[in-house]
Amino acid sequence: MATLNKDILLYISQEFGNNSNPLFSCLLINKLWFETFVSILWKEPWKFLNESQERVFLLFNTIILHLSEDSKKLLASQGILNLSSLQQKPLINYISYCNKLDLNFVNIYIQLLTGSSEEFDYQRYFIEQEIYKLFMSKCLNLRYLKLENQCFNHQLHHFPGANTCLPELVHLQCTTNVDSEIFFGLSLICKKIEKISLISFLNENLGLNRLIDVQENLNYFRFEIDRFKEKNYKRKDTCKGLGNSIMKHSNNIIHFKVTLDYEIDFPPIEFYQKFINLKTLSLYNNGRIRNCFDSRFLFLNCPKLEILQIGRVSQFVLSNIISKTEGSLWYIRAGYTYDENQSKELIRTIYQYCPDLCNIYLVIDDQDFEELQQLLMKCKNLFEIILQSHKRGKLMSNGSILLDLLVRYAPINLEEIELVSNWEITVNDLEKFLKNWAHRENPLEFRIRHVPSITDEHLKILDTYKEKGIIKLFKNMEKS
Template identity: 30%
Template sequence: MIQLDEDILLLVLGELKNDKKSLYSCLLVSRTWCVITGPILWRNPKSRDILKNQGINNFITETYLPLFNYISFWKCLELQFLEDIISSKRIEKSNVPIIRNEILKLFINKNTKFIHISIPPNFDYQLHLIPGAESCLSELESFQCDVNITQNILEGLAKICKSIKKLRFDSIHYYYTDNFGIIKLVEVQKNLNYFCLLSISSFRNESFYKSIEESLIKHADTIRYLIIGWSPTTRFLSHFVNLLSLEIEMPDLIKGNPYWNDEKYLKNLSLPSTLKILEVRFTPLNVLVNIIENTTENISEISIHCNDDINYDGCKILIQAIYHNCPNIRYLKLTLYRNLLIPEFKNLLINCQFLNGLIINVCKDHEFNWNKLFQVLTILSPINLFKFKFYSNSFKLEDLKLFFDNWKNRKAILLKLINAGIETDQELVSLFEQYKAKGIIENCFFGNSNCCAIDEDFEWI
């Protein structure tokens, strides 16, 4: 191919500055063409001029411009990242809105397409009013924000975002206001399959939650993953015929909420046969047992995070509900109360023969005797059970050694010990290495709960 002088090429390509489609094809001709074409595509002085006119020059970098408009390749936008950038700089307070506006216009415009956006708490910017937002956000598939987000933001997004599959609303504040923008955003979606609404506030407006439930029922055929942080005001859970995963959570701050003692809409609940995963956090025992009793035998995963005040009788009823109603369960997380529950735990292992992974938490019980539990596991564990995660402050080296010795001739263990209360870590490391060499342990990990703060329940090494 005839080589063009770079200066001539720059002049020729410069004539195409308004023809981005042709310029994109020029990027692929050769490295030289790419080097020259990149800055032409990137060239857009408007934002710089706005900042200069406001006397803001610290953010202007013209010496080393990137070859490509890298932002156009972004698909996920975490706005907390942008807020962190702004807060990390020493910017006059009066200039912050100007800079934020120009940065947002770099990301949200007709040349970008995002499939996920996450908005941080206290963010109050009308994204839908940014020029090009309709094109940029029209194919959004995932959206996450704080429940207290300005209602106008959600109402504006509801006008242009119709293809969201995943909606998540969280709260880090003790206060909470009914945000009817959530309902509008839910109602306009065409294929919603994941919905989450959590709040740590004890305030509850029954009419608001009833409206939420009614709007979710309209998506009963498509929703497969549902996370709720409120006690249902209707029997709306019975409508989700394709539900795979259900998570119900009550934060510690509202464990005394009287609404959670009302079983009216959870008793005799008909859950779909498609339900495979159930996670329940800090809900009263009567609610928890009712839910488990109304699951089908198809459920394969149960994760229970109990209240601190759960007692022996409560644990016993709970374990009985599991092995009577969930014989095909493969993964289970539960709390054991003293060794008095060992007989019921035996029944659990006998009746749930498909268990593959087990998580036991006894962190609140400093008198728990692990040796007794380990003996039961080595004798009665189903053939496919080899994944274990144990939470405790009272492990003893000799108990673990005996457990490993008795586990021989079975499938090698995947093991995690959390809050391991063994004084000498090196002794534990040596023990693990010894039994890994013997083929009894496949892999292992031990550490405190901080190390596992983002650890998924049923994830092993």
């Protein structure tokens, strides 16, 4: 083991995920292992903290050992730290390995150190300042910055080393309630941001808009709108500046994920026509009004789309979106209202325009079985299918026909089936289905959600076929 090269060690580290214990053990084997795994641990040390206050405190106690002598004296003069406890200097510049900075944990540490009383605000400011100066001077290649604290008031770009640390930033996660001047400062240095994750929205932020404007290759944008009190929605054009900034990158953006609100006009209507290179589109909404975004979604034109996640839309509009794609769409998750006059057309549109379909969610009724059969036959790459019964209450869909269709016509790649709502499945229907599935090469992952016809007798049969290896996993999603 001691002679394994570094590439193999990096591959091994991926198997540990966020479990720090085996990574710590690897540090003790020899010098090569230590040098390899210490860089992994310090690349993103925050992911090993698990919100544990004790771990946060221990981590930052190590971090502040890296402080310069001037920083130590400054903090000691403010009665924040005991100089005698900071004499031990680390033999390795651990912070140089860090390329992901989560400022939320800086705030947690300082709260633990000073408490929350306003009396110590000045102390908190000084220690924040020295920690941020430390990271700007020691981080050699910062790639990710999480900036979500509305009280953050430090101009990072003014700190020594910022011109070396910040230019390679590629992912920014932030909120709009951070001081606009902070973003204006970042815009002077950061030009290569590819991903912006905007969490929550309170007001237009001119500095953030400017930061977005100057990026050279912005290709991922995520925007989550929280529903605040009505006073926060004074105008429908609240996000107009942000929308205009995003529109400037219409040719580059390929991943766009937004939580919508019918009271906020974002993204602008032009978005749906100009972002023609999109590959991933996720549009969710907070409103309870179904189909309230149909008028916007009619303009969607995403010919290169591969992943579509959309909520509260009509089947007509969903068919319209899919019909404008050019065959690359392989993942569809859409929340829509069932319309018996549109359902067949939707399924037909899917199998005509999505030959490479792998994952699909459908709401269907008995009348749709013929088109479902065609979808199963024509979408040869189908791997997962989720089928929700349209009928409610005492009206039970014909589960025996459905199971027969799945086992007879599903492509060989299909391995995951989830049934949702009131499918009527008898014990005999289930056993017949599983017996026939045994002739397939791939074992089945079978899931149910809100299917009242499933009894303890059904579960015994499922356990039997799981033991035989025909079912690799059964899951009742109501209990997960």
